[in-house]
Amino acid sequence: MTRTWNTSRRHFLRGAAGALVPLPFLNIMENTAAKNLAGEVEAPLRFMTLFKPNGVHPPSWNINGGTESDFRMSPLMAPFSKHKDDLLILDNMGDFGFSSHANSARRFLAGQSNNTKAASMDQFIADKIGGDTPTRSLELTTEGLFTNQIGCSYISYDQKGDPIPRESDPQLIFDRLFRNPMGDPAQRKKMTNLLDRVSDDAKSIQRKSGREDSETLDEYFTVLRETEQRLENMGDTSAATKVDFTKLKRPLPAANLDEQVETMLDLVALAMWTDQTRCISYMLGNSNSRMIFDFLGVTEQHHYLSHFFRNFSRHNIDGLLKISLWHMEKFDYLLTKLKSYKDHNGTLLDNSIVLFGSGMGHSDNHTAQRIPIVLAGNGGGRLKTGRYLRYSENQDLSRLHLTLMRQFGVDIPSYGEATEALPGLDGGEFDQFEERPFDSWTKVEGGKLTVQGRLRMSENLDEAKVFYMDVAGQDSVRIEIEFRDFHSFNFPYHVGTPITLTGTVSEKNGRQVMSKISTLKSVFGNSKPGTRNG
C-alpha cells in the first residue's frame, strides 16, 4: 500500500537514531542506568501495548497450518512480517462464546471480561516498575468516549477496576513528558521570572486602585506566593535528568489520523528511550471504533465495515481490509521505531515486551475465540521470539497476562480465572495444537444433505461471506447462509475444524449449495460454544 498521506509536517524526531535529532543521545541512557544501578548495568524492562479495535476478518488474519518455527505469516500480517524474528504469534487465544465490544476491551488487558474488580495487567506492571521513572505510566488513545457503552473506550483499569482516563493529543503528552515547568530547571527559572513580572503588575494595580479590589488581589498574590514556594521546594531533586529536553522539538498538530497516531508512536518510543516512563497502553481506537479513514479513501465507518457478513459487498471488505492493514502498519511503525533506538547493548525493542492485538476474533460474529495476539521484543531475553504458538486448547488471555506480569516481577498467585502461567513463551514445553484424523463424507437423507468435513471461510474476497466444507475426493460443498444461521450456529467459531453439518441444499449454477442449516455438530469439540462472557 502506498502511503501517500505521509506528509513531512511531522519531523520533530524523524530519523530515530539521531540523524535529525540535534542531541548527543547515543549513550546517554546507558550512563544513567549505570549510575542508577550502582555498577550493575542492566537495561530497564519496558512494557507497551497496542490495541486494535473491531476484531479481524479471520481468513485474512489466521495462520492455518505450519509449525512453531516453520510457518507462513497471513496476509494481514504482511506489514510487520519483516519483524518475524522478533515476534511471538499466539493462536487459540480466547475463550468460548461471543464478546460484546465493551467486553472485548476489558478482556484485552484484564484477561476475562468479568474481571471487573481488578486492575488491568498493565497497571500491575506500572505499580511494580512505575516508581523508577518520572511518569508512572501513560494511558493513550485515539478517539473520544463512546458513552452508550463506556467500556468500549477503555483498556486500562485501576485497582478498583475503574477505567483510567486516557489522553489522545500528542502535544499534550509531549508537554507532560518534556515541558513540565516543575520538572526542568530551565522551565523553573522561566516561571520564577514570570512570577516577578506579574507580581509587579499586580502591585501597580494595587497602588492605583481605590476600590474593593484588595480581596481579589489578595487571592492573586497568595497563588503567586504558593507557586514560588512550590518552585523552591522542588530544589535539585529532579535535576538528575541528563537529557536536555529543551532541545527536543515539540510535535506540530497532526493533520490527520495517520499523523496523529505516528506522532504518538514516536512519543511512545521517545518516552521509553529517555526513560520517562516504562509502561504505556495505547488504543488505536475504541473497541467499536466508528472512525472514518478518509485518508485511506474509505468513507464508511470502521464499525459498519467490520460487520462484513451483514454489510457484505466486495467494496466493504476492501475498505475493512485497508483499515486493518493500516492498524498492522502502525504496529510495524512502532516496532521499527523501537529497533532504531540503541539501548544498552541492543535496541529498545530488545529490552521491551510489546503486546499487540484485539479483544475479539471474528469482527461480525464477535467470537471471543482465536483472538489476534502478537508479542514483540524478547524482554531482555525473557521471551523466545521468532515463533508461532498454536495451543491445543483455547487459552484465556488471563493466563498470558499472569505470565507477562510475572516477567515484570509482579508476584501474584492468580489473575482473573488463571492460576497457572501460559507455557511456551520462554521456549519451554507447551501443548501444541495437533490435527486429528477424521473421516469426511456426504449423504442425502429426507431431502437434506449431511456433510462431514473441515469448515473454512472463502478466501475469495468477492464472496467473503461464503463458507465451504472440504470433503476428501469431492468438490467442496458451498455454504451460503443468512445471518441468522451464521450467528446462531456460531459458524466462525468452527472455522478450520471438522464438523458435521445438515441442511437444505439447492442447485445453483450446477453446484450443490447449502442455504439453510438444521444441525451442526463438532467432531472433536463443543458443538454449542455457549455464550459465556457474552
Next chain:
Amino acid sequence: MQHRCFGRYWGLKFKSSFLCLIAVGLCFSPMLAQADFEHEVLPFLEKHCVKCHGGEKTKGDVDLSKIKTMADADSHPDLWETVSFVLEDREMPPEDEAQPTEEEVAVFSKWYKNDYLGKIESKPGIFQPRRLSGPEYRNTMRSLFGFDLEVNVVEAEQTITEKSLVMKLLPTDPPGASGFVNDTRAARLSTTIWDQYSYLADFALEQFSSERTGPLNSETAEKLVRDFVPRAFRRPVSEDRFSGILKKLEGKSGDALEVALKAELKTVLMSPAFLYRGFLMPTDPKRKRQPVDDFELAERLSYFIWEDMPDRELFEIAGSGELKQPEVMAAQIDRMIASPKSRTLAESFGSQWLLLDQIKDQRNDPVNLKALKNQPLDFLHYLFAENRPVMELVDSKVTFANDITAKYYGNDRKQLKRVNKPKGVERMATPNQKIDLITSVGERGGIITMPGVLAMNEGPIQRGTWMLRQLLGEHLGEPPPDIPPIQSSSKGKNLSFRERFEQHRSDKSCALCHDKIDPLGFALEGYNKAGDVIRKEPTKKKGGIEKVSKVDTSGQMPNGKAFANFTELKSILMTDEREKITRNAIEQTMAYALCRKLERGDRPTVDALTTKILDENGTWRDLIHGIANSVPFRETLNVKKTLAK
C-alpha cells in the same frame, strides 16, 4: 413549615399570586399614611412570630428578636420579602397557632410595600473585579489569538470529546450566588488553575508563533505588541507599559527575540489585568457613584451578549468616546445580537438558567443527546436573536427538530427536509430544522414540553418544581430531611400514584410547597419519561378485566384557576402567570448580565422593565436593550473598604 429557607433571596419577588397583590393594592393604596415600624410592625412580629423565630428558638434560622428599629429592619433586606410572602399566603403562622387578623396582616403589608420597598432607589452594585469564567477565558483567548485552543483528537460520530483544551484543563467553575458561572467571585484562583493558565498561555503562544507568516524583527515585534497588549487588557495601555515591554526585546533578533517576545506576551496573559475583569477602570475616589467608562461598558456588553472580549469594532467605538450616544449604543447591541457569537446567550445563559445541562439521553447515546440538547438551544437562540416576544419561551408556534426528534411532532414533522446519511455511516447527528407547529402547537409549543426538557425531570414533582423555580422564579426551600415516604397502595385499594400522592400532600408541611408544585407537575403526566405523549395510563388488571383509564392531567392553581390538561395550564401561564414569568426572565437575564446576584438597588430596574415588557408584549431584544441601558449596568459604586490585611 420548618424547612423554608428564610432570607434566601434578595427581597424582590412577589411570591403571592397576582390576584392577591391586587386585593392588597385595593385595600391599601400607597396614598395612605406610612406605617410606623416600631409602633405597628414590631408589636405584630412580637405577637405572632418571635415565639418560634427569636431568642432560644430560631426556626428556619430566622431570629426576629434582634430587630428593634427601622434601621435594624433595613439591615435585613433579604428577610422581609419572605415574611410578607408567608403572611399573605397564610403559610405562617402555622395552622395550630393563633392566626393574625386580616387587618393585622394588612398593616404589615402596607409597611412592606410603602415604607420598605417604596423607599428603594435605583443604584448600581459595588464594583468588584472578577476572574474570567472558564468559557469567558476560552472565548477571550480565541478572539485574542484568532484560533481555538483545541485537543487533537479524532471526533468519530457517536463519541464524546471535550474539544476545547481550556475546558478540558480548567476545573469546572461552580455557579456563583447568582446561579451563573460568570459570577466567579466564589471561584477563587488556585495554584491548580494558575498552572493550567500557564500551560494554556504557553500552548497558545507556541501555536501563535508557528502560525505567524512573515519575518520577526524589532519592527514587526513592536507592531505585534502594540496591537496585542491593549486588546488583551481590553483598554488602551500607557506608553510606559509599552516601553517596558519593548525594552526587553531591544537588540534581540532571531530565536532570542522569539523567546523574549513569548515571555513578554505570557506576562500579559498571566497578569491580573488579563485574567480578571474590571481592575483597570479608572475611578474617581471623590465620587461615591459614577458611570463606568466606555471601555468598561464595551466589556460589559460583549461579555453579556457574547461571553467574549469586545471585537475590534466595539473596541474602536469605545476608543472614539461615542459608545454612550444612545443610537450608537443601540446599533452596537443590535449588531452584537445579530452576530453568530450571540449563540452564547442560549448556550451559557439559557442553558444555565433552565438547567439544560441536565438533559440526558436514557441510553446515554451521544447522537440522541445532541438532538435533545440542541432543540432548546436552537429555540432559545431563535428567541434571543430574532426579536421574539419574551413570553414565547412558554408558548411558541415554532420549534427546531431533526430526524431523531421528529417523532414527537406528529404531522408537523412532514415539514422536515430529509437528510440522507452517507453510506456506511451507522448513526449521525443531523442539524435541526425550523418547523412551524400547526397540529402539535398545544402539546409541543414552548420550552416546557420539549422532549429533552421533559425527560430531564423525572416524574410530576421534579417537573413541577422545575417550572416553579426556573420559569415562575419561585424560591422554594429545600424539602425537610424527614419526608415520610409515599405509601404504597394498601390492599384492596388500587390507588394511582397521583391519588397516593394526594394523600401524602394532606400533610400540612408538605402542602405548603406541593400545592404549588403538584398541579404544574401533574399537568405534564400526559408525557412519559422520555417525553412522549401518552394518552392512557398503564393498564391495571382487576379481576382479569383490563381497565384502561385516561391519564388525569387536571388540576387547580393556588389562585383557584382550574385546568383540564397541559394546554389549558399553558394558557393560564400565558395570562395569569405572565407577570411572574416575565419578571423572572428579566431578573435572570440581569443577574447574568451583571455577573452577580441581584440586590435591592436593582429592583426599580426590574420593576420598570417588567411593566414595559408586559405593556408592549416586549421581545428579548427589548429586554437586552433595557438591561444594557439600566443604572446597575452602566454605573458603579465606589465603596472604599479597608484592606483585608
